[in-house]
Amino acid sequence: SIIDHWASESTWNLDIYSVSQDGRYIIVRHALVATETASLLTDAGHETVLVARTMLPGASVLGEHTASRLLQLHKPRHVAHLGRSPRVIRTHSDRITVGLDDGTQIDGDLAIVAHGTIPAAPSPWSGPDGIPVDTRLRTLAAPEQRIYAAGGLAIHHYPRHSSYRIDHWDDSAAQGVHAAHALLHDVGHGDDPGAYLPVATFSARVHGHTLTGAGHPALGTSTRVVSTEPLLVAHHLGDTLVALTGIDAVPLVHQYVSHLHESTLT
Ligand SMILES: Cc1cc2nc3c(=O)[nH]c(=O)nc-3n(C[C@H](O)[C@H](O)[C@H](O)COP(=O)(O)OP(=O)(O)OC[C@H]3O[C@@H](n4cnc5c(N)ncnc54)[C@H](O)[C@@H]3O)c2cc1C
Known part of the structure; x- marks a missing residue:
């Protein structure tokens, strides 16, 4: 299915509610899992504080148009410290404090560091390089x-x-x-499948909206807004369409997905 609820299908929501009622959560880093986690926590009535290294979190992965729209969804709902990094994290008996590089101290009940993944390959390829x-x-x-x-x-x-x-x-x-x-x-039992080119879809629920993508947006070097309402952004590498991202644009993404990896000039 096109809808993979990143956080709702993982274990996050099993534990969130029992940790603390009306808790204050500090979410450090701001990629897709962090975005959806912040949304779930807010919907459950908790206060959520976001800390992101860049001024426009997610732009390097989703492109600036889609990242801007996500930020607009977050802004009224969370305190956000953008362009900041944590310098120190201290636990106390009743709270946790995250100190940022501008000297700001944030107190919360729980800090979640959404640091992403690195590959864990078996020997002899072991190491962080996949x-x-x-x-x-x-x-x-x-x-x-x-x-x-x-x-x-x-x-x-x-x-x-x-x-x-x-x-x-x-x-x-x-x-x-x-x-x-x-x-x-x-081994001589089938046709050559050709080169692997990413077309799979992914999605996340954020404050009642659905972020949907197809392909790998980070391959793109330029973006083009195909539709503003709903938002659909085409990501190009040169003249080749390499990915799509959109908000509440599932049918539109489906409409264009068959054109991934085609040159727009042909
Ligand atoms: C918190 C979290 C939430 C996520 N939520 C989503 C989501 O909602 N939707 C989504 O599309 N993606 C999600 N992802 C990403 C998704 O889980 C991964 O992209 C996906 O699991 C990758 O599949 P894989 O088969 O490559 O590796 P994995 O699923 O990691 O499988 C690798 C397996 O190999 C085993 N293994 C490792 N080393 C060895 C060894 N030496 N010998 C034998 N076995 C070994 C591991 O134990 C593991 O079982 C999430 C990731 C995280 C961390």
């Missing part, structure tokens, strides 16, 4: 040995772009399917 793969998801280290990598630890290379890694469920599943087809082809 497993580099070719376009058919064969490991670059041993292309002749039919060793394939798919999912959050696979390091891909998009044509005319640098390496990238995608860490969400539907894309991991799509990569697994692609690797299986490549393996079958390599």
Whole structure:
């Protein structure tokens, strides 16, 4: 399904309510999981304080238009310390204090640090760098040995772009399917599946709205607003459409998703 409720399907909401009624939560970092967690906490009646390193959190991943719209959704609901980093985190018997780089001290009942993930590859690829793969998801280290990598630890290379890694469920599943087809082809049992190009969708619920994306927006070097209400943003690498992001734009994303990785000039 296009709707993967990042936080609601994970364990967050099982524990949030029992931690503290009318609690004050400090959320450090501001990517997708943090965004949805802040939304869930606020909807449950808690006070939430956001701390983000940049002035426009999420812009490097979602592009500035979609990140701006998300910030507009957050602003009336949370105190936000933007462009700030934590310098010190201290726990006390009844509270936790996060000290920021501008000297601000924030007190709360719980601090959540949403720091993202790094790949945990098995030996002999262990280390934080994941497993580099070719376009058919064969490991670059041993292309002749039919060793394939798919999912959050696979390091891909998009044509005319640098390496990238995608860490969400539907894309991991799509990569697994692609690797299986490549393996079958390599042993003479199927057609060449072609180069792996990310098209899977992802979504998050934020203050009653649905952020939806398809492909990997971070591959884009420019963005174009296709529609303002609902917001749909096209992410391009040169003249190639590499991703879509939108708010409350699920049908529109579906409409355009088949054009991912096509050149807009053809
Ligand atoms: C808090 C959180 C919430 C998330 N919510 C969502 C969401 O709502 N929607 C979404 O699309 N994505 C979500 N994600 C991302 C999603 O979980 C990952 O993208 C996805 O699980 C990646 O799948 P994978 O199969 O590549 O790796 P994983 O699911 O991490 O599976 C790797 C497996 O390999 C095992 N393993 C590791 N090393 C070894 C070894 N040496 N030997 C044997 N086994 C080993 C691990 O134990 C693990 O079971 C979330 C991530 C986090 C952290």
